Amino acid sequence: MTAPKFPKMLNYTALKQQFSEEENLVLSPPSETHLNFSAEKQTKTQEGLTGTRLRSYAFATLTRKEYSKADLIEKLCLYAANRDEVIELVDELAQENYQSDQRVAEMTVRSQVRQGKGPNRIKMALRHKQLDKDLVTxxxxxxxxYEQAYQLKVKKYGTEVAQDAKIKAKQIRFLQYRGFEMDAIMKAIRRKVSED
Incomplete structure (x- = not known):
């Protein structure tokens, strides 16, 4: 047998002994000062934000994204010490127009219309954000x-008016899922190119 290509450079038995001694050191119980430090750290994180720190966090949150009043309260309560202080702060922010349910509702409507959603889906999105639909009536x-439903139908199925009942049913289900009313759906699937 020939000599190996790589000579044996490491002493594996010495390494095993060295690492087994280090493991025994690591497994020793932690000192009492270590335990006190971790307990102190836990109480600090449980305290939560108050006063100017809470206000600063609220402003930082609102600079990144518009929130409805209910959503902002829930987000701030995750980090705040007192829920009543959060509600008072959010009311103050709303009075000073830093937070506005009206703006959030209008942005939601524009976003949903751009995505091809109908009035029923928009109302669901407003309800999900705990906004009153009267803000954007x-x-x-x-x-x-009618035009929105027709444009969506053309984008998905083309301009041809379907004669087959299965294809019509498929188009109706698609537009219903998108949140359109039945009268807008029927006009959209029956509309011919000549009517444009």
Whole structure:
């Protein structure tokens, strides 16, 4: 047998002994000062934010994204010490127009319309954000839902009016899922190119 290509450079038995001694050192119980430090650290994290620190966090949160009043309260309560202080702070922010449910509702409507959603899906999104749909009733009435439904149908299925009942049913289900009313759906799937 020939000599190995790589000579044996490490003494494995010495390394095993060395590491087994280090493991025994690591497994020894921690000192009492270590335990006191971790207990002190835990109480500090449980205290939560108050006063100016809470206010600063609220402003930092609002600079990144618009929140509804209910969502902002829930987000701040995760880090605050007192829920009543959070509610008082959010009310103050709303009075000074740093937080506005109206703005959030309008942004939600615009975003949902861009995504091809109908009035029913928009109302669901507003309910999910705990916003009153009365904030944007005027905006919802200004939108031409027939045209929105037709444009969505054309984008997905083309301009041809389907004669097959299965294809019509598929188009109806698609537009219903997107949140359109039945009268807008029926006009959209029956509309011919000549009517444009």
């Amino acid at each position: 005027e905006d919802l009435t200004e939108i031409d839902w």
